[in-house]
Structures are given as structure tokens and as C-alpha cells.
Amino acid sequence: MPTSKDVARLAGVSQSTVSYVMSGRRPISEKTRKRVEDAMAQLAFQPNAGARALASRRSQVIGLAIPFVPDLHRGSMMGFISVIAASARQSDYDILLVTDDEGPQGLERVVGQQLVDGLIIMQVEGDDARVPVIRNLPVPSVLIGIPEKHEGLKCIDADFELAGQMCVEELAKLGHETVTLVNWQDAVVRRRVNYVKRFHHGVDKAGAATGAKIIHVPGRATIAGMEKAVANALEQTKGVPAFIAPEAANQDLLVEALNNLGLVLGKDVSVVVNCSDSLAERQRIPLTTIDFEPDQVSRRVVQMIVHDLTEPTSRSHEALELIRPVFKHRKSTIRPRPQR
Amino acid sequence: MPTSKDVARLAGVSQSTVSYVMSGRRPISEKTRKRVEDAMAQLAFQPNAGARALASRRSQVIGLAIPFVPDLHRGSMMGFISVIAASARQSDYDILLVTDDEGPQGLERVVGQQLVDGLIIMQVEGDDARVPVIRNLPVPSVLIGIPEKHEGLKCIDADFELAGQMCVEELAKLGHETVTLVNWQDAVVRRRVNYVKRFHHGVDKAGAATGAKIIHVPGRATIAGMEKAVANALEQTKGVPAFIAPEAANQDLLVEALNNLGLVLGKDVSVVVNCSDSLAERQRIPLTTIDFEPDQVSRRVVQMIVHDLTEPTSRSHEALELIRPVFKHRKSTIRPRPQR
């Protein structure tokens, strides 16, 4: 493999000139630049990453901490990862994976070995063991998800509060007087992921603002449980029922339960789902869907970390960015006829 | 950050001794080893990856070429990735992502920059642009998936031929005389992924061996199309119908189509699916599932590449490893009563 020395020799310049041609950190005459570039092309030169990292003290690699994910979220996770990797390349960074089962020490390792210049932490939960660790790490990082204590951290997430709000407003505007929120399943709630709370908050807030009555029913993992929950909600419902099912795992069940109770979606009942893995498309069911452009989060997170990595000034100041959700398939919700 | 020099000083030994303690490449007296290890712990020393790579000419990083995946396969893809990353760590390797949208040159780049010691290529298709590239790369690589021309390459994949065979044998053994294979959808077939062909081959072979009649119907993307295909198959069916639906995208549709035609799964008709993203669990539908342990492939692929990377002798000889599928939920297929 040719080295920059070889390039220098062939181009008849010094090694440092070759380096400066690559980095552009000092003016080079058009003539020598051309000679160097030709030599590089001729030798198919590629700079040695290790040597570069050693000398420059930057690896041009970003560590990506991926969570251990239960089946359901895997699809979306994958989307994040590939978009993050692709966007990172656009800024001349590579992505190194840090798996969860190495524990938070994994983060200390890749930073300690100076393998990475910064970190992106995915799926941050309310009380995440990785958070205290990254606080003490000498590299910038950006979190996807918002931990309980996030002072001084850069976080980005979908705006779940707004999502909850929008769901209720949508239904209230159509004329629904009662809206049932099917909660996340217990396993998720117990993980204390912050977004559950935030979604609830948005729902309740919009309920108060619009006057819609909000019924909360727990997320159930079985169809029987779901049917009971739904029946229960229907009893307390005034007018045409409406449901909000933010968790993907519940959506199939809710749809099935409503079917079993003889309610036709988009006709007898409105359903709004969130974060749907394209349930609407997949099953061709009339649902209103509220969702986030996942790529938007991914690209933004890379922007943020790259900014911290390249901006020489201003060490990582706190930041909290929320991505706005959007409606899709919106026509399938119904406008109840006035009930009296 | 402390360097090995600092460790050496603190331990009162030379820098080379520190290095040898870490690598174990030469005997060290118990006494000095202890002194060095203590010093390392005391300083929380971590070796600088760039320097190490530069000096040793090995980065301890494996490049993982991830494909651009359509939604459906994303979940399983994610499983591969995290298991690969975790297993790699067990052998002291890290994983660097190489996205597809950098093209095959992405592979040349990471190898050329000596960022990686070897490559794992995911989702290799029948005629894959990356294959000719890696052939000329000076590092070992392992492919997941089997390209048309694979002489001299190390490949690993699920044994789709055997899977096809097992599906038919299962149904034939139960007494089905006619078996309908619902093919992959056109988009997949056109990509010339090898496994489609291999699955077919297994199905036909087992059909011939068992005497079961095999009907092929094309994979359809719409429910109407699927219903027609199913109806068509039923006309040609003798005895109790049985279906094999290897592609996940078709499975929902097939189940729905059968429902619409009034056929009850596990009672009027047997269905065997393959590569199911746990459709059976998700929908609680009585299906027999044949599947692969995805983790098995992932772990094996890491073993293979690590072997090539550490075995000083024997440069990458060709290899083709097929992972055996297994049945799940098997009881839901039916044993047809003798028809005359």
C-alpha cells in the first residue's frame, strides 16, 4: 500500500505538502496541488487511518451505542442505524457499533482507546445507566431519547407530548366527546421510558383544553385482555368512540378487538395510532396515523454531533430538540353526527 | 490520557515490557507482570487504538457491509447486526458499518485506509456488485448469502433448499397430496437472490421424492391478486389443500385470502411459512413455521472471519456453509383424513 511518502516522492514535493493538499489547511499553488493529486490518483493512495488518528488525535469515527431491542422496535431501529451511518459519511465520519451487552463500560472503552471522537446513544431511557457514564467522558455525545436528568446534555427525540396533543385535538375537532388512550404495555412502562409520560401529558393537556373526556386503559398483551379493556372503555364512552393506540404492539390487538365487537373502523369508531410500523399500509386498515419521519431524527443527530466535533469553539452546551410528528392516512377518521 | 510509557515508568519497567504484558507475545515473570498490571489499573490505562493499528498493522476492526433494506426485512437485519457486533467483541474486534449507498467503493475505502482487517458482507445477492470488488481486496471476507459465482469465497447462508424440502416432506408426511407454493413477490425474484431458486429446488425435489403434486403460484402484492391465486390453486388441488409461503410479505395476504374463502387454518387447510417474523406469535394464527436461528448465522460468520484473521497459516480457502432450519409451532398443521 502506498504511503504519503510515496506520493510525495512521485510528485516531487515534501511529505508535508501532500498532507496539506489533503487537509487544505494551508494554501497550495495550483500547480503543485495538481501534481500531488495526480500522484495520488496514479498510486491509488489512501491515507492510513491509524497513522492519521495518531497524529491528528481524531479518528473520524463516531461510536453508535445500539440498544438490545425487543423484536417490535427492530425495524425502526434498523432505519435509524443505516441513515445515521449514511449521513455520517457525508461529513466524512464512520460509524462504529457499541453494543449494549458490553455495558456502559463499552462506551468508556471506545473513548478510552480513542477509537471514536464522539458518541451517539440510541434509545435512551428515563433512567439510563449510560447517562452518568457519558457525562464524564471527554468527548461530545448526543442522545436519542430524553433521560430524566438531562441538564447539560444534548438530546433529541420525537415530540411525544405534541403527538399526544395532536391525536386528541384531531379527534375532538371531529366531534368525539370521549377518547380512549390505550396505554403502552407494562414492560415498556416499567422501563420508565420518558416518552410514555410525555405522550400522556400531551393527551391529558389536550383533553382539558378541548373538553374531551379521556379514558385511560392499560395496554394488554392478549386479545382477551384487550377486548375487556375496550368493552370497559365503551361503557364509559359518550357518543361515537375513538381510540388512540400509541404502541405498535397494541395496535394489532386493538383492531382485532374492535372487529370482534362488531365495530367497523372509520365508520363506527375512530382510531389514531402512533409510531406505527406502517400498520395502515400493511393491513390496509382505515386508521389515522401520526408518525415521525425517522430519517429526520437520524440526520439531525448526526448534524449535532458533527457540529460539536468540528466547531472548535463553544464546548457542548445543553440542547433539547424535539421533532414534530405528522399525520398520515388522515381521512379515515370519522366525523360523528351530532348525537341529539 | 495515560500512555504505555506512563505505565512503564510507574511500573519501573520498559515500554516494551508493557507491550508484551498486553499482547502476551513473550514470557513475562509473574512479578513484573503484576507490577505492570497494577500500574495499568492505577492509571486506568487504555491503549491507543490508532497507535496500535499503526504499529501492528491491524486495526482489530471488522467492516460490516449493511444493505439498503426494504421495510420488511429490517427487523431480522437488526438482529444480525447486533449479534454480529456482540460476538465480534468476544474476540476483541469492533464493528464498523459500511453502508450500501457508498457503493462497492465504500469497501475499497475502509480497506484502503486500513480501517478494517476484514469484511462481513450482508445480504449478498445472486449477482452482487460487491463480489468482484472484494475478490481483489487484500483482506479476508465472509459473505452472508451466496452469489452466483462463489468460487474461492467464504459464504454462509441459511439452507433454503433444505427448508423447501422439509416443508414439502412435512406436508406429504401428513397426507397432503397437493401442495401449493406461493412464490416470492416479483421484486424479490427480479433481484435474483439465490435463495429463491434454492428454495424452489428443494420444494420440487421433495415433491418428486414424495409424490406430492406441487403447484406454483406467483406472489401477489394485493389481496385480490392473492385470492385469485389461491382460488386457482384450490381448483387444481386434490384432497386437503396445503400452502407454503416462504416470503414474509405474502404471509399476511395468504392468511387473509384463505380466511376470505372460508377456509380455517389448521382445520381445512395447512400452511407452512418460512422466515416468518414471528407471524404465528404476533397474530396467534395456527401456522407451522420453519425458520432459522438467526443468531446462529451471525455467530458463525464472526467465527469464520475471526478465524481467517487470526490463523496465520492457510489463506482464505473457499467455504460454503449452510445453516439448518428448524420447525416451530408444528402442531398446527393437519393430518387429512383419507379421501376415499
Add this chain to the structure above:
DNA sequence: TTGAAAGCGATACCAG
């Protein structure tokens, strides 16, 4: 069993 010292292949400072 250990130490000294010469690289590995870039970067970046100091001169000119």
C-alpha cells in the same frame, strides 16, 4: 526474562 531503539504513516510546527 528484560531493555533500547527503530520504525509504523500521518500531522503540524518552525523556518525560509
Add this chain to the structure above:
DNA sequence: CTGGTATCGCTTTCAA
């Protein structure tokens, strides 16, 4: 605008 050279932190001969 360009060249010489010290340096980054570790590995690995060569000598003892």
C-alpha cells in the same frame, strides 16, 4: 508558497 523534522503511542526486532 514550500520543506525539514519532531511527534503521536505502540509494536517488534536486536542485544544483553
